[in-house]
Each structure stands twice: as C-alpha cells, then as structure tokens.
Amino acid sequence: MSHGHTTGKRTAGWMGIHRGHQARPVERLAEWFIVGVSFSTIAVVFLIFIFVGKEALPLLLGRENSALLTEVIPAADLEKIPPAKLRAYLDLTPEQFAAMDKETLKALMEVREEALKEIPEEVRKDQDARVNTTEWRYLVLPHQWSGYDKPEYIWQPVGNIHKYNLVPLIVGSLKTTLIGLAFAVPLALGAAIYVSQLARPRVKEWVKPGIELLSGIPSVVMGTFALIVMASFFQKIFGYEVRLNAFVAGIALGLAVIPLVFSIAEDALTSVPRAYTQAALALGASKWQAAYQVVLPSALPGVFAAVVLGFGRAIGETMIVLLVCSASVMSWSIFDSARSITTTIAAEMAEAVSGGHHYRILFLLGAFLFAVTFVINLIGDVVIHRLKTQLEGKRA
Amino acid sequence: MSTHRQHFRSKGLDFSSAFFTSLTGFATALILAILVIILLNVFLNGWSGLSWRFVSTIPQKDFFEAGSAAVLPMIVGTTIRVFVMTLFVIPVGVITAIYLTEYASTTSLYTRVIRAAVNNLAGVPSIVFGLFGLGFFINFIGKNLDAALHTAGPQFGQPAVLWASLTLAVMTLPVVIVATEESLKAIPPGLREASLALGATKLETICKIVLPNALPGILTGAILAISRAAGEVAPIMFTGAAYYMADLPKKVTDQFMDLGYHIYVLSTQSPDIEKTRPILYATVLVLLLLTFSLNLVAIVVRARMRRAMRALH
C-alpha cells in the first residue's frame, strides 16, 4: 500500500494477491478427489491379494479336511467340541455355521453320522479314505495311493478320494510355457532386431500395426484356431499319437506372446541412442554388426525383461491351453497332453462347491499364480526401468 | 586406392550381414504370415456361415445345429458387459492418469507405489481376475448386499453382467491409464505453462487445455480397453457368462451369453464337432470383426494424434 501514491490505482491490486489458498475450495476438493481415485489402483492390487488369498486361507491354516471317513462325533457331544472342529466336521462355510442354531446343528450331526455309516465296506477298508488330502505333503509330494504300485503325483479332484497333487499342474504350466517361449522368443527378437535396426523405416509402418493386430486376436480365437487347424497340421508333420498335446498348446501360446515380447524388445532396442549405431557405422561396421555388437549389448536388459514378461504372460494364459489340451497327466514329454494351472481353475471352478476344499484348492492355485506373476512383473519392470534411466543418462 | 577398396569390401562381412538380415527379416515375415493365415482361415471358413438370421435371432437351446444356431444374445451380452465396463474404467483410469502426469511428484513414494501397482495389474493373469471377481464382487460385495437388503434368494450374490463388467474394468484399468498417460505426456509443457502464467488454476488448465488436447489419446485407450475386454473369456467364466439363456439380459443382475464364451462352448461341448464347425467359424468371425474394427479405429486415431502432436512441438 505504501506505493499506492506513486504507481496509481492499479497497484492497489497487489492487495488482491493476499487471498490465501483457502480462497479456492474447488481446487482443493478436486485435488483430494483425484488423489483418492488414483488410490484405487493400489487398493485393487491389495484387494486381489486379500480376496483371492482369503478363499485359500483355511487351506493354508490346515482347517480343511477332505477325508472321506472321519471319526463319528456323536450328536450328544455338541457342546464339548470346539466350534472350528465342528464346522469342518459338518463341512459348513463360516456364514452357514454362524446362521445355525443348536437344534439344526444337532440334526446335521445326526445326518452326518448316518452318511458316514452308509459308506460301503470296500471304501471303508481303503486306507486313503482316512487321509486328509489337503495337507501339504499330499499337495506337493508323490504318494502311493491304493491301487498304485509306486508313489505318484496325481491330480484327480473328483471321486471318493480327492487327489490334489499340484505338481502335474505346475509341470503342465511350465511345459506349455517353455515350448511357447522357445517358439516365440527367437521369432519376436529376430523381428524386433530387424524392424528396429536393419529394415528401412517404411517396413516398420507395416510391421507394427500387423503385430498389434496379432495381439488383438482374442486368446479364445487363438485357441480355437490351434484346436482345429494347428493340431491337425502338426500331427501330419510329426505323426505323433495324441493329437491335442502340449506342443500344439505351446505354439499357440507362443503366438499369443509374440506381440508382447516383440514390443518390449523393440522398445528397448530403439531406446539405445542413435549415436551408438552411427559411431559404429562410421568406423566401417555393417548395419548388422552395429546392431549385434553395439545396440544389442546395450539393450540386453530390455531383451531379458521382454523374455521374463513373456513368461509371465504365457504362464497366466488360460483359454488357449484350456481349448487345446486338458488331461492332467504327469509327463514331461512335449507330445503328451498337459493341464496347466490356469486351465484347471477355469475348467473346474464351475463344478467345485463354493467354500469346499476343491474350491479352496483352486483359489490356492490362483493365489500361487498371482504371486508368481507378481514377482515376474516386478523383476521385468525393475530391469526395464534401470535400463531406461541408464540409457537416458548416457543420452544427456 | 584399389587395394584399399578391396580391404573394405571383405567378403565374410558381407555374407554374415546379409545372412542375419535375411534371417531376422524371415522371422518378421513369418509372424506376419501366420497372422494372415489365421485371418484368412477364419474369414474363408466363417464367411459362408454368416447371415442376417444368424446375427439377429436368439438361438434355440440346441445351438450346435446349423438350423438353431444364432448369436444375437452373445453380441448383445458382449456389448453390454463392455459398455458397463467402460462406464467404470474410463473415469477411474483417466483420473489416475491425470494424477500421475499432472499432480504427482515423480519422486514421492506414493507415486512409485501407484506406478508399481499399475504395472503389476497389467501382468496379472486374466483367470486370477476371474477368481477375484468371484471372491470379491460376488461372494463379498454381492452376498453382503443381499444380506443388507434382505432379498429373497440371491440377487446380487450370484454371477451377473454387473460383476463381469466390474471384473473387466479392474483388468483393463492399466490399459486406460497407460494410454491416457501417454497422450497427456505428449502435450507440450509449454501449453500448461502458458495457461498457468495467464492465471489459470491447475484444474482450469487441466479441463480447458490439457484434456481437450488429450482426447484422441483417451479415446484410443478406451477403444483398446474395449477391444481387449471384448475377447476375454477367463474373467467372465465365473462372474457372469451363461451357457444358455432363452432371453436377452434385462437388468445388470442378470447373467448373459457372451461371444467368446460361446466360442469356448461350441469348441468343447459339441456332440459332433464336424457339424458344429461352420457355426464355430462364423461365431469366431463375428468376434474378430468386432475386436478388429475396434483395433483399427484405435490405430488410426493414435496415428492422427501423433501427427497432430508433432505439429504442436
């Protein structure tokens, strides 16, 4: 204000700047709102973790019992036994259990007793009938089931004895995924090197939309194509016995993964400063030498990330393997059928009783898959991030 | 001079260069060739099965037979679930992208966690989203809603269009965020500075300068999310897709028939795969036409946007 007399009436306006931050409530509300909404991404990751994990939790805590035969608990003992044990005995979900009064529980216990008594004698004699197959050792170690002459890994969730060994599924996933990568990685990397380093720029304008279109093919369509066309085609070439096998599924998986591996690798290769290539060319290197000896080594972490993320994408792919092969045999042979983790979840969730042990095992598989892809994505992202900062530092 | 030239033109060098250029070129060509083969195969085999009746009527329960097969409810179901998904994912995705580009400080822990979450979400297998939809939307939110509203029988606590759409919205969130972020970053910082220097608030700058210019990019993100979601089957298997329904869905708590899921059903449940094959191909063609037209639109819009942005820089 002290300057008012010298600067005329307009300077009185300088007083106006003292409106304070409080003068703009809309602005602040909007900012809070935007921050709040952006939190939803973090929340979603947590919720996935919690709610997929939650359904599998009773299993992890050993609260499930899948044994066909259990000791009969007389209805008179209702008051004596702990609620958790009673709930498992009656095969109830916590909500159901909580909603029941003593009379209903007693009635249920009598029904259960009847049911246990009605199990035929030959099943009763089977020692496997008393086994809780949801225990860890049955989930991961081979077991000699009655009727088998040696310990084996078996996934056979339906029937009197629920066999939940996870190893065949993990092997199935790895088998199809590795076949897919063995097919996809050389092709995708070759194409990435060609498009980013060797080809004329015009080629890029055609290849990139083409590969984008390939990534736009829904996996259920890719699976159908593999089921109808590729399976017969490969059988004619290789003449193997089982028409629908891990090999066909793997190749189809590879086709689905190519766009991802290509785009990450191409991105990494393009982000290597042009000056590197030009320096090499100026020294008399050919385009290929410049690409192979200069660009590729600098972009190697990005190529690695492309492969790792491709692995994550392939192991999580569901529909292709589901359509092409689904028998759960424990075999490393690529021309045998294979059932992956994802396929198992997709195929069996519909028949699993909500809250039952089969249902929980499927969620356990989902949680496992989530954990695996979580770690893989983390590794891939860290590697890419480091590479980018490193290359940007060099460019500056 | 001539001896020098000969030194430079070493034969071994030329050979390896030519060899690897053709090898990598061959890899590129092979990928594109496979793409063309798939498209041609689907198109040639599916074209004859397409008819107006096929896309405009509701099929009989016995939809494996040529006479009773049709895909109207699947087209409707897929369209509805994708549309409802868009209603959720676009606002959340765009606002998150605005936070990341316009508000977030690049160094803060919160921002880094959001970025990690977005990247992570993009890599979660689609079947896990299906489990999440079942465990969270149906079993948790749906069942609790039923309990709170005292509905007679399950109303929300069962598979439905709403839950399938929400599951897909969660799945496509990273697609929208990444595409929107890219288009926001492409806007020259000078425009924001110009607006702020004129005394615009941050919100005014975002609404009047940043967003209008980013619109093509946001649109691209939406289209990519839609085309990705339209073909997804795994997330909706347990959250809303039905094997057969005699009627079209009427409310968001109804189940629905879906193109992709129907393809799966036709491929695996048919009593006579040879007879079903033409129907299967026609259905695949319908789905491909739907997703590809969306993809093409996205590619064209994005190319235009990049050109427009280049003019600005």
Place this chain on the structure above:
Amino acid sequence: MPEVTLQKISVAGGTESAPPSGPALIEVKRLSLHYGATRALKEISITLPERLVTAFIGPSGCGKSTFLRCFNRMNDLIDNVRIEGVVKIGGHDIYGDDVDVIELRKRVGMVFQKSNPFPKSIYENIAYGLRLHGLKAKSELDGVIETSLRGAALWDEVKDRLHASALGLSGGQQQRLCIARAIAIKPEIILMDEPASALDPLATARIEDLILDLKRDYTIVIVTHNMQQAARISDHTAFFYLGELIEFDTTKKIFTNPTNKRTEDYVTGRFG
C-alpha cells in the same frame, strides 16, 4: 519509436550511479533457490523500478531464467525446488503464506522463450485468459481482443482470420500473439524469457519495437542472451554469473563502463 528509445536510454543513463531511477516495484532480498541439493541462485538482492525495461543477461545456465520465474512463482511447478529470501512486489511478499498464486499470476504476465499458443483459434487464444477472469460477454471480448492484438502490433495481420488456428501463424506472429494474450488480462509486470531467441532478425526487430512501446504501460523484465538486444531496449541491465548477481546498473553503465571485471569480459565478448 527509435527516437523515444534513445531518449529513454539517455535519461536512464543520466543517473548512472544508483539504479533504480524510478519508484521500486519489485524488491528482492537475499533470494536463494535450491534444486534438491544444488543451489541455483545465491543470495540475490535487487530492486527493479516501475515502468522501465530491465534486462537480465549472462551466459547460459547462470540462473537468469530461473530468477525471472521467481517473480510469478512458476518455479513452484517444479519438484524439489526450495526458495529462501524475500520477493516483494508492490510492497507485498509474494511468497507469503496467504498469497494466492493464481491472483499473483494475473498481475505478473509471462512470455516464454518458445512461442506457445494454444492449439485453438487466434481469437480463442486471447479469449481464454479473459474468460478465466470472468469476462464472458461477446461484445466485451471482441473489444479487448482487438485492443490486445493492436497493442501487440498484430491486428492488421490477423484481423481477417481471427478464427483461424493460431498454429498457422509464423513464429514471430505466434510470439506476438503470446504477448497479446499476456497483455489482454492487463497485468502490471510482463516477464519475457528470451522472447526473440527463436526468431529471425526481422521478427526480432518487431518484437523489440513492441517492447519499447509496451513499457509506457508495463514494467518489463526480459531475459536475453543477446547483448545488442539488451543494449537496444533496456533501461537497466543485471549481469548474472553462476547463480549470482554480479552487477546491476543502468544499461549504459553496464555496457560502457562496468565496475566488475567479469561483467566487462562478458559484455565485450571475452567469454559466454
């Protein structure tokens, strides 16, 4: 116009010893600015007079642009910037707790190094700022837009295509449009950050004429790396080096008889 300029310079040159010659509008006391751990500006104190042109010169990276951006708090937009010291405009501390940056920026306009018209029509470019500040009526808008374009010496060139895209203008025209956009909202101070550095000599000359014209109504602070330009248009010149204010005096003194050895080396072209 050139005659007026010469006069002004000679008037300013008359009080060689103690700038500023007019009433102070901007007062800076011991201002330091840090980017994270590095200090980009070191304890700068300066007083800028009203309705004169002050030029900031110095080699690139000396902090002159950063310092300019302290006056409308554009540095607030950058992460990790910390500012110490006092900046007073019209007697008011602009970094005070109760200051609304938006109100401040309405009063301190800015023209950037790279012309940055919005991808809208010429008309809408100017209307944007006016609408922000509550001017909505079409007739009023039309009037102010014409006055501003005339003020920026652009009216005759664009009056027939006001609704054509601003991106179709030449570089020099775009920059004058940015000036028109800035003066439309009637600021009191106009900050110019190397406004002519990307322009050809002819367009530069037009901008310089415009600046001389504008100083009748506005206080202008201009950053330039072109010493002839500083000599031609400014009344006072401040020389910055490595984040420090080395010398501040009338333009005449700085260019003819600088006190500091480094100033002399710079203005005579021995480095920078």
